[in-house]
Amino acid sequence: MTVLQERPAVLARRRSWLPRSAPLTVVAVGCVVLFALAGLLAPIVATHNPFAVSPQILQSPSGAHLLGTDELGKDIFSQLVHGARASLTIGLAAGLGSLLIGLVVGGIAGYAGGAVDSALMRVAEVFQILPAMIVALVIVAVIGRGTGLTALAVIVALWPQAARIVRGQYLQLRGAEFVDAARLARTPAWRIIAVEIFPVAFPPAGVQAALDVGRGMLLESSLSFLGLGDPNSASWGAVLRRAQPYLSEAWWFSVPAGLCVVLMVLSFNIIGDALGSSGTAGRRSL
Amino acid sequence: MNAVDGGAVTASASVSVPAVVEVEGLRVTISPRGGRPVAPVQDVDLRIRRGEVVGLVGESGSGKTMLARAVAGLLAPGLRPRVEGRIHVLDRELGSASAAERRATLRTDLSYVFQDPNAHLNPTTRIGDQVAEVAVPNGNRVEDLFRSVGLPTTEEFARRYPHQLSGGMKQRVVIACALAKDPGVIIADEPTTALDVTIQAQVLRLLRDLATTREVGILLVSHDLAAIGQFCDSVAVMYAGRIVEEGPTSAILRTPRHPYTKALMGALFDIHTPEHRPVAIPGSVPALDDPPDGCRFGPRCGYRTEHCDDEPELIDVGPGRRSRCWNWERL
Amino acid sequence: MTTTPRPTPQDPPPARETLALDGVSVLFRTGSGRRRQQVTAADEVDLTLRPGTITALVGESGSGKSTLGRVACGLQPPSAGTVRLDGAPVSGPGLGGAVQMIFQNPAASLNPKMTVGRILGHAARQAGTGRALVRDVVSAALTEVGIDPPDRYLDRHPHELSGGQQQRVAIARALLHRPRFLVADEPTSALDVSVRVQIIDLLRDVQARHGTGILFITHDLSVVRAIADRVAVVYLGRIVESGTAGEVFGSPSHPYTKALLGSTPSLTAAAEDAELLRGEPANAVERPTGCHFHPRCPIAEQPRCADHDPAPIVLDGTHTARCHLAGPSLAVADSNPVEARRTS
Ligand SMILES: Nc1ncnc2c1ncn2[C@@H]1O[C@H](COP(=O)(O)OP(=O)(O)OP(=O)(O)O)[C@@H](O)[C@H]1O
Ligand SMILES: Nc1ncnc2c1ncn2[C@@H]1O[C@H](COP(=O)(O)OP(=O)(O)OP(=O)(O)O)[C@@H](O)[C@H]1O
Ligand code: SF4
Numbered sequence: 001m002t003v004l005q006e007r008p009a010v011l012a013r014r015r016s017w018l019p020r021s022a023p024l025t026v027v028a029v030g031c032v033v034l035f036a037l038a039g040l041l042a043p044i045v046a047t048h049n050p051f052a053v054s055p056q057i058l059q060s061p062s063g064a065h066l067l068g069t070d071e072l073g074k075d076i077f078s079q080l081v082h083g084a085r086a087s088l089t090i091g092l093a094a095g096l097g098s099l100l101i102g103l104v105v106g107g108i109a110g111y112a113g114g115a116v117d118s119a120l121m122r123v124a125e126v127f128q129i130l131p132a133m134i135v136a137l138v139i140v141a142v143i144g145r146g147t148g149l150t151a152l153a154v155i156v157a158l159w160p161q162a163a164r165i166v167r168g169q170y171l172q173l174r175g176a177e178f179v180d181a182a183r184l185a186r187t188p189a190w191r192i193i194a195v196e197i198f199p200v201a202f203p204p205a206g207v208q209a210a211l212d213v214g215r216g217m218l219l220e221s222s223l224s225f226l227g228l229g230d231p232n233s234a235s236w237g238a239v240l241r242r243a244q245p246y247l248s249e250a251w252w253f254s255v256p257a258g259l260c261v262v263l264m265v266l267s268f269n270i271i272g273d274a275l276g277s278s279g280t281a282g283r284r285s286l
Numbered sequence: 287m288n289a290v291d292g293g294a295v296t297a298s299a300s301v302s303v304p305a306v307v308e309v310e311g312l313r314v315t316i317s318p319r320g321g322r323p324v325a326p327v328q329d330v331d332l333r334i335r336r337g338e339v340v341g342l343v344g345e346s347g348s349g350k351t352m353l354a355r356a357v358a359g360l361l362a363p364g365l366r367p368r369v370e371g372r373i374h375v376l377d378r379e380l381g382s383a384s385a386a387e388r389r390a391t392l393r394t395d396l397s398y399v400f401q402d403p404n405a406h407l408n409p410t411t412r413i414g415d416q417v418a419e420v421a422v423p424n425g426n427r428v429e430d431l432f433r434s435v436g437l438p439t440t441e442e443f444a445r446r447y448p449h450q451l452s453g454g455m456k457q458r459v460v461i462a463c464a465l466a467k468d469p470g471v472i473i474a475d476e477p478t479t480a481l482d483v484t485i486q487a488q489v490l491r492l493l494r495d496l497a498t499t500r501e502v503g504i505l506l507v508s509h510d511l512a513a514i515g516q517f518c519d520s521v522a523v524m525y526a527g528r529i530v531e532e533g534p535t536s537a538i539l540r541t542p543r544h545p546y547t548k549a550l551m552g553a554l555f556d557i558h559t560p561e562h563r564p565v566a567i568p569g570s571v572p573a574l575d576d577p578p579d580g581c582r583f584g585p586r587c588g589y590r591t592e593h594c595d596d597e598p599e600l601i602d603v604g605p606g607r608r609s610r611c612w613n614w615e616r617l
Numbered sequence: 618m619t620t621t622p623r624p625t626p627q628d629p630p631p632a633r634e635t636l637a638l639d640g641v642s643v644l645f646r647t648g649s650g651r652r653r654q655q656v657t658a659a660d661e662v663d664l665t666l667r668p669g670t671i672t673a674l675v676g677e678s679g680s681g682k683s684t685l686g687r688v689a690c691g692l693q694p695p696s697a698g699t700v701r702l703d704g705a706p707v708s709g710p711g712l713g714g715a716v717q718m719i720f721q722n723p724a725a726s727l728n729p730k731m732t733v734g735r736i737l738g739h740a741a742r743q744a745g746t747g748r749a750l751v752r753d754v755v756s757a758a759l760t761e762v763g764i765d766p767p768d769r770y771l772d773r774h775p776h777e778l779s780g781g782q783q784q785r786v787a788i789a790r791a792l793l794h795r796p797r798f799l800v801a802d803e804p805t806s807a808l809d810v811s812v813r814v815q816i817i818d819l820l821r822d823v824q825a826r827h828g829t830g831i832l833f834i835t836h837d838l839s840v841v842r843a844i845a846d847r848v849a850v851v852y853l854g855r856i857v858e859s860g861t862a863g864e865v866f867g868s869p870s871h872p873y874t875k876a877l878l879g880s881t882p883s884l885t886a887a888a889e890d891a892e893l894l895r896g897e898p899a900n901a902v903e904r905p906t907g908c909h910f911h912p913r914c915p916i917a918e919q920p921r922c923a924d925h926d927p928a929p930i931v932l933d934g935t936h937t938a939r940c941h942l943a944g945p946s947l948a949v950a951d952s953n954p955v956e957a958r959r960t961s
């Protein structure tokens with residue numbers, strides 16, 4: 001009925017993509033950039049060869065070893081720097097992979113609706129119910145261990161959430177008036193899904209992808225911690241796993257690695273939230 | 287200052303009726319995050335008497351809601367509002383009062399009705415209980431309140447939840463809640479915009495009758511000049527944060543003395559005079575942070591003269607009537 | 618925009634050239650399990666649109682106006698009944714390109730992520746304009762709806778336009794398809810009064826210039842009175858009164874029509890005269906027995922009205938009403954204009 005929805009020129013307010021809590025977001029973005037750079041430039045940033053064994057085992061932090069050494073005398077700082085590469089790679093793979101699957105599955109389910117929707121969502125539910133650990137165990141048991149397989153396990157665990165969100169968007173937007181207008185113009189369905197709805201549905205999915213990067217890194221750490229990860233990887237989870245027996249005597253072995261994981265997961269969560277609040281904010285200007 | 291009292295004194299018999307709300311020189315400045323401070327309400331005087339329904343009209347964005355909320359002390363803190371000027375509610379000055387005093391006055395003497403009844407009702411509480419919560423401490427009976435707003439007084443009805451009611455019924459429950467504390471003032475911001483015309487007529491007539499029978503002063507905010515014309519004793523027309531014309535409804539509608547009022551009337555379709563060809567108002571309400579020089583309505587005004595480059599004041603233009611236009615006599 | 622000559626209202630088209638809803642019913646199923654309900658949004662509705670004619674569909678919220686509008690442009694397949702174009706059954710969105718729609722909320726009807734140029738460009742391409750001509754065609758369409766100069770607007774996103782401009786763009790988009798019929802679903806109810814007139818004038822212009830038949834959905838009778846050629850009043854999914862604007866406004870014959878007329882705010886009449894409706898809008902899930910309107914009807918005669926469903930009665934010419942008491946005997950309550958308050 002007559003609800004004056006119109007907000008005329010007077011409401012003109014430009015918003016940047018940066019959300020309200022800008023300072024926090026800047027810190028988060030800074031952290032990610034820092035870690036990404038460290039990972040990319042690992043050979044330069046690292047002070048030692050992360051795999052070089054030495055007799056100085058379990059040494060506390062010092063000028064020679066910024067974060068001390070592990071049970072085999074390897075430099076921990078250098079391991080974490082190289083670990084950033086492994087962890088971020090898996091995290092990004094997880095985020096992108098689940099986003100991609102989520103967009104395709106969620107998009108089809110949401111736009112088609114009805115039986116197609118029900119069937120796809122039941123499949124998603126099955127994956128959502130299965131604990132990631134068990135999926136990972138099965139993959140490890142059946143195929144073996146490796147970075148790619150860890151990423152696969154993580155994606156398998158994360159995609160249903162992304163699909164759900166995209167599906168919700170499509171379900172809602174399918175009835176939007178601009179979609180009706182496109183249908184009246186005899187726009188083919190694929191075009192409505194990909195060209196009309198996709199750009200509108202994407203931001204929330206993108207937010208989910210950012211969150212998934214964090215969740216993916218966390219999952220990878222847990223898998224590595226439990227020994228289900230890539231045995232050759234120097235990821236933070238792998239470091240944590242090896243630090244297990246020395247938790248009390250060598251804090252520098254476990255704490256920095258744990259901090260890295262927490263910091264990255266937090267950063268991606270903050271970035272995700274920030275994207276979320278700026279993506280949904282209505283923009284108006286004249 | 288403007289001739290505030292002069293205007294009121296000439297306003298015939300109504301002088302003796304005490305005002306329940308008196309606003310003088312009200313200015314509201316908001317500083318939304320990420321934006322420059324702007325003043326959506328400026329230099330507003332407003333008087334609501336006991337038993338009187340005052341209509342507040344104007345285009346979207348003219349500042350009606352800001353004014354109504356400022357009087358009710360309901361401006362969103364997120365806007366970081368600053369309110370200057372005098373606001374009297376039932377003889378108590380709210381501007382200088384402590385926050386606690388102000389809240390006490392507003393809680394006991396003023397009710398606010400929102401456009402969306404859902405914003406007011408708790409979806410998980412039976413409507414009877416919601417009204418009783420306010421009514422009982424004030425010595426009112428839910429049954430009487432329901433009767434006075436035209437709702438069924440059965441037990442079954444009182445035990446319903448908001449979602450079991452239609453929009454019009456919900457708005458009546460909200461009005462019952464508003465009446466429950468025997469307020470001196472009710473401020474209703476577009477209370478019928480979401481309702482059907484048949485229901486709108488019922489709700490507006492209800493408000494009209496309540497003003498008379500319960501001696502409440504009502505501020506009725508609306509964008510529909512026709513509805514206001516039918517149910518209000520007096521009208522204040524708002525444009526770009528200022529009141530540009532005010533006075534008794536019948537006089538204003540017979541002979542508008544501000545070009546904006548006239549333009550608003552001229553833009554309406556009328557059911558009884560289908561041959562009348564409405565004319566749109568050119569242009570749009572100016573942006574708050576970029577107001578035109580001189581008269582705010584100038585860029586859209588058909589009566590503009592050189593004089594209008596200076597900002598007009600609200601001046602007396604007849605018994606109880608004031609207009610903010612240099613050329614009101616030429617209308 | 619290049620226009621092919623079309624029949625104008627002056628030379629009436631052959632009667633077969635119509636868009637007709639023929640006994641159209643629409644049922645929606647909501648909820649599931651025990652909460653499963655059936656909503657009757659339209660109930661055996663007959664409605665005919667003619668070229669160059671504005672047909673108004675009025676009624677309260679939830680009465681089924683939008684549903685009928687969506688059926689008329691093929692967005693909603695009817696549960697029963699047929700939609701016929703020039704006598705032949707048609708279906709599918711746009712009914713083969715014959716019908717376009719203007720929506721209530723202009724902001725929502727334009728893709729928020731696309732520029733005006735892209736939105737209209739898509740429409741032009743979809744309507745068969747060659748790639749090379751798109752820009753010219755789009756510019757011409759914008760000029761036609763009063764967005765001038767078009768170049769300044771092509772790169773804007775919908776949120777950078779005012780509500781009135783958004784609605785103009787939506788109309789331009791519809792016109793690019795050169796529809797024979799246009800369904801306008803409350804095209805002005807989200808707009809300010811000052812802009813409302815412009816959009817309505819634009820639609821009348823389109824009607825006159827292209828001979829488009831318009832189904833104008835609204836709840837504002839004062840607009841209907843000013844612009845409509847024909848009027849259909851809907852109550853709970855049924856047309857309870859229809860006829861030419863002259864017939865319906867001149868001698869409103871269904872009590873619901875009268876209630877609507879009496880409740881419509883006016884600057885020229887006092888509100889006190891109007892007889893108000895009792896009760897509350899009924900809902901489309903549990904429609905009352907007999908005449909659906911009887912629980913709110915001020916003149917209902919029991920038990921007839923509660924027990925028997927009235928059939929449409931032809932009053933005269935094309936004027937029909939669905940009321941047991943309709944007919945010459947039902948005195949026409951005239952709404953006295955009290956005093957002409959309007960100044961000119
Ligand atoms: N949250 C906000 N942030 C910034 N400016 C705002 C906000 N809310 C309102 N304003 C500004 O305050 C001015 C007055 O707005 P207000 O809501 O009072 O208008 P109104 O007359 O009630 O309009 P409507 O008829 O649309 O309800 C507007 O120009 C608007 O730009
Ligand atoms: N997709 C749907 N699913 C279920 N019920 C629906 C659907 N669309 C409409 N309805 C129901 O059908 C009835 C008619 O709705 P419709 O939107 O056609 O009414 P309307 O006259 O356009 O109302 P309004 O004036 O509020 O726009 C309502 O009871 C509504 O709840
Ligand atoms: S002061 Fe001048 S510009 Fe302003 S309303 Fe009056 S005539 Fe128009």
Ligand SMILES: [Mg+2]
Pocket residue numbers: 350351352475
């Ligand atoms: Mg408002």
Ligand SMILES: [Mg+2]
Pocket residue numbers: 682683684802
């Ligand atoms: Mg509708």
